[in-house]
Amino acid sequence: MNPTIIIADDHPLVLKGLHDFLIEKEFNVLASAKNGKEALTLIKAHNPDIAILDIKMPFYTGLEIAEKCKKDQLSTKIVLITFEKDEKTYYDAKALGIYGYVLKEFALVEIENCISSVLKDTPYFSPELLKFLELHELPKHFESLTNHEKGIVKLISQNKTGVEIADLLAISPRTVEKHKSNIIKKLKLESKQNSLLIWAKENSNLFDS
Incomplete structure (x- = not known):
């Protein structure tokens, strides 16, 4: 199955790089957005299988969009791309049931693995991020x-x-x-x-x- 995808990032170069890469890999990219407001409108209009969102964007962050999608019970699976190796963001993302968390410096290397993992209904988190967070992992309970x-x-x-x-x-x-x-x-x-x-x-x- 070739999933429908929407991408959003407020950095034109990152957006173009990601868009071109996904098209080259023959993914079905429906549209791309330059900010959180556009991204949310596109998700509501197209209900794509996957939305790949930058965490920090004008109007709405990737996390805020995920929250709104959850509230409206939209089936789109959210993947976040970010430079942030941040514990709080990671736990917030997990709490919102986000399907992927990819660090930008590894985005082109990891995004394919991430998409195929998400299609199998398995969340994907950048190995680098998990390695970083392990040092800060809170003990169980x-x-x-x-x-x-x-x-x-x-x-x-x-x-x-x-x-x-x-x-x-x-x-x-x-x-x-x-x-x-x-x-x-x-x-x-x-x-x-x-x-x-x-x-x-x-x-x-x-x-x-």
Whole structure:
């Protein structure tokens, strides 16, 4: 199947390069847009299989377009191209169910793989990006902790005892123990002695700020 594609980028050279490359590879490029507003209009008009969008564009960013498409339940699969190796953008993209995230410096090398992956219903993220983000990957289940619980883990990582933590937070030592056992459950740690202390020490970099 030859998918229908719309592309959008506010850099004329990038847009032309991508357009010419896709045409040369015999992809069915319906149209190209120079900004987010044009891109959204084209997606609504043509309902293409895939929209390849720059993240930063005038009027709407690639992420904002993805959000609008999701809200309107459009079936177009969104692929973002960007220079940004940015954790927040990556997680925002994942949360919006975006199908591809390709770094611009590798766009021409990767876009074919990305399109064929997307057609198989498999999201594609630039290997370079994933390699970069691995260094910053949050440990599993960390986000399920409340801010209060994160504060307790931070104090544990600083070798504070239950009694000291109770004093600092003006709560009873019993409440601290209750919090600890909830945190252990949430982080799915083994219920052996010091498992939380070991985890807190290993991940103390999360609490540097």
